[in-house]
Amino acid sequence: MIFAGLAEKLQETFRRLKSKGRLTEADVDEAMKEVRRALLAADVNFQVVKSFVARVKERAVGQDVLSSLTPAQQVIKIVREELAGLMGGTQSKLNMAPKPPTVVMMVGLHGAGKTTTAAKLANLMRKQGRRPLLVACDVYRPAAIKQLQVLGEQLDIPVFSMGDRHTPVDIARAAVEHATRQGRDLVIIDTAGRLEINEEMMAELEELKAALRPHEILLVVDAMTGQVAVNIAETFNKRLGLDGVVLTKLDGDTRGGAALSIKAVTGCPIKFVGVGEKLDALEPFHPDRMADRILGMGDVLTLIEKA
Amino acid sequence: MGFFNRLKESLSKTRQGLVEKIENLITGRQVIDESLYEELEEALIGADVGVETSLELMETLRRRVKEQKLRDPARLKPLLQELITDELGTGDSSLNRGGPPTVILVVGVNGVGKTTTIGKLAYYYKTRGERVLLGAADTFRAAAIDQLEIWGRRVGVDVIKHREGSDPAAVAYDALQAARARKMDMLIIDTAGRLHTKSNLMEELKKIRRVLGRELSGAPHEVLLVLDATTGQNAISQARLFSEATGVTGIVLTKLDGTARGGVIIGIRRMLNIPVKFIGIGEGVEDLQPFNPQEFAAALFD
Ligand SMILES: Nc1nc2c(ncn2[C@@H]2O[C@H](COP(=O)(O)OP(=O)(O)OP(=O)(O)O)[C@@H](O)[C@H]2O)c(=O)[nH]1
Ligand SMILES: Nc1nc2c(ncn2[C@@H]2O[C@H](COP(=O)(O)OP(=O)(O)OP(=O)(O)O)[C@@H](O)[C@H]2O)c(=O)[nH]1
Ligand SMILES: [Mg+2]
Ligand SMILES: [Mg+2]
Numbered sequence: 082m083i084f085a086g087l088a089e090k091l092q093e094t095f096r097r098l099k100s101k102g103r104l105t106e107a108d109v110d111e112a113m114k115e116v117r118r119a120l121l122a123a124d125v126n127f128q129v130v131k132s133f134v135a136r137v138k139e140r141a142v143g144q145d146v147l148s149s150l151t152p153a154q155q156v157i158k159i160v161r162e163e164l165a166g167l168m169g170g171t172q173s174k175l176n177m178a179p180k181p182p183t184v185v186m187m188v189g190l191h192g193a194g195k196t197t198t199a200a201k202l203a204n205l206m207r208k209q210g211r212r213p214l215l216v217a218c219d220v221y222r223p224a225a226i227k228q229l230q231v232l233g234e235q236l237d238i239p240v241f242s243m244g245d246r247h248t249p250v251d252i253a254r255a256a257v258e259h260a261t262r263q264g265r266d267l268v269i270i271d272t273a274g275r276l277e278i279n280e281e282m283m284a285e286l287e288e289l290k291a292a293l294r295p296h297e298i299l300l301v302v303d304a305m306t307g308q309v310a311v312n313i314a315e316t317f318n319k320r321l322g323l324d325g326v327v328l329t330k331l332d333g334d335t336r337g338g339a340a341l342s343i344k345a346v347t348g349c350p351i352k353f354v355g356v357g358e359k360l361d362a363l364e365p366f367h368p369d370r371m372a373d374r375i376l377g378m379g380d381v382l383t384l385i386e387k388a
Numbered sequence: 389m390g391f392f393n394r395l396k397e398s399l400s401k402t403r404q405g406l407v408e409k410i411e412n413l414i415t416g417r418q419v420i421d422e423s424l425y426e427e428l429e430e431a432l433i434g435a436d437v438g439v440e441t442s443l444e445l446m447e448t449l450r451r452r453v454k455e456q457k458l459r460d461p462a463r464l465k466p467l468l469q470e471l472i473t474d475e476l477g478t479g480d481s482s483l484n485r486g487g488p489p490t491v492i493l494v495v496g497v498n499g500v501g502k503t504t505t506i507g508k509l510a511y512y513y514k515t516r517g518e519r520v521l522l523g524a525a526d527t528f529r530a531a532a533i534d535q536l537e538i539w540g541r542r543v544g545v546d547v548i549k550h551r552e553g554s555d556p557a558a559v560a561y562d563a564l565q566a567a568r569a570r571k572m573d574m575l576i577i578d579t580a581g582r583l584h585t586k587s588n589l590m591e592e593l594k595k596i597r598r599v600l601g602r603e604l605s606g607a608p609h610e611v612l613l614v615l616d617a618t619t620g621q622n623a624i625s626q627a628r629l630f631s632e633a634t635g636v637t638g639i640v641l642t643k644l645d646g647t648a649r650g651g652v653i654i655g656i657r658r659m660l661n662i663p664v665k666f667i668g669i670g671e672g673v674e675d676l677q678p679f680n681p682q683e684f685a686a687a688l689f690d
Binding site: 118121122123124126127128131190191192193194221222223224225227228229230231232235276277278303305306307308309310312313330332333334335336338339358 | 430433434435436438439440497498499500501528529530531532534535537538539542552583584585586616618619620621622623625643645646647648652671
């Protein structure tokens, strides 16, 4: 691992500093450098890191951290609290339509996990008593429709498609009608991957939104995304007004700093996380667990408890 | 449009990210001071270059400035360009050849662009007169085989496949037999996306490797790791673990047509010394280009 746990690093820093006698504000600065590095190594956006570190420093200096016997633990505690706070409370609920069907639209960059997440979400919502319909509106990617159909078959959940010769707007409109007729109360629309800077493709999503008035637009983001996660989310949010974010591929070793950055910048809640390729691998989001992950410290909890 | 201009155009967003930021930082400054260094460091980090690598680059920059007794902030840009170009190395991007057929195994985490890259690679070599065959060894993901077949039809090359859910090593074996029987120049094998931390799935790749090597000595001649340029520091972990498991010989960096900075390849080069061989700059058949570090750095800076 490039970064060997923030906890140890901080301990070490403070131990070194302590040998000088009293801790000063400059010493806290030194510690904050470690915090900054930990966050950056976790892909938290550098601008977010900057303001975050400033805030933590303010708190750390204001409190009795400097004179405490366990300054490292105190600092970590503050960092952790602030991180979790920044990512918001748990909010893994979809906006539901007062009059069904509820329409959910999945959007995002290429390969982020939209199609898979659409199927996972349908599966999850069915467990909660909904009757979902999956809709194949990706008319561009080779075999995108087939992919959704195969997933639908695996789940035994119906998939609405009209091939790739119709516009996504026409397909989606027909799908909502179909859902109403069939008594399906949840319509989940898969869309093609696109760059947030592709004008034409972004305009297509705006048209889809105007035609469908979806109750929920979910941005699907690969948790391994780097510094650009913020720009991407901001652009999607500005153009579409996002209702939530799904963070995928968290089953690997990514720290997932993208999550924190997106929440901090767009204010958009992270609603679910994808933790595997299987269709039941979708979970509600836990800000506190994510905070620990970003800091790269499984051992931190025990440290804090001792503090 | 010439090759260089096309490259520059597709990298325009990367330019905006890193180089223009550096230029903005420098213009209007009178002196080279600590705050300028700090902001330059942030620009590098913001381009996904990574903390470690950025810090080291800045240290070298500071040292050079001292050695050369530089005063003018404007001198920092060419200096930084030089450092980054050095970092990227001078490697030749051509693929390792062997066989015939040259066997290329394509690996990477989920959704980075493996299958699409294979379509583009097949087009690239086919238009250069080579006989190319594809092997559909992603038997796991829904409709992965269909996706590769569509690419095969698009490009006009055959695809060897089994049913969904079958043993990927068996597909690789059959594809190699077919490639030899049909006297192909090149066989490119698609594999399922997998996270580098899943050891059972990495074992599966090792098995494919073994089967290929047993049938044709030296195969696979090239193991291409596909990395998504939007990926942050996790790309380094991907490169490390895929290398350990499969002996990666080259990298394809995809989705450089986005706002991605792709700066992470500097760190990968530094830590693992794996050359980038191709870059992906779109979803079309022609959106693949051989990687030339000098040109890449120049396109970044000019
Ligand atoms: N390990 C893991 N893989 C995932 C997860 N979510 C999606 N994937 C995989 O990521 C890859 C891309 O997923 P898709 O659902 O096809 O992504 P997409 O956003 O629809 O892609 P495009 O339609 O091409 O833009 C597939 O191999 C999925 O199996 C996850 O949470 N964990
Ligand atoms: N903009 C852009 N999109 C790309 C590029 N390369 C691939 N894509 C898109 O990225 C998405 C995923 O590509 P795939 O080729 O299916 O990726 P994969 O690695 O085979 O995915 P899995 O097999 O599911 O792991 C698709 O929507 C592609 O069209 C590129 O260079 N630029
Ligand atoms: Mg899709
Ligand atoms: Mg694939």
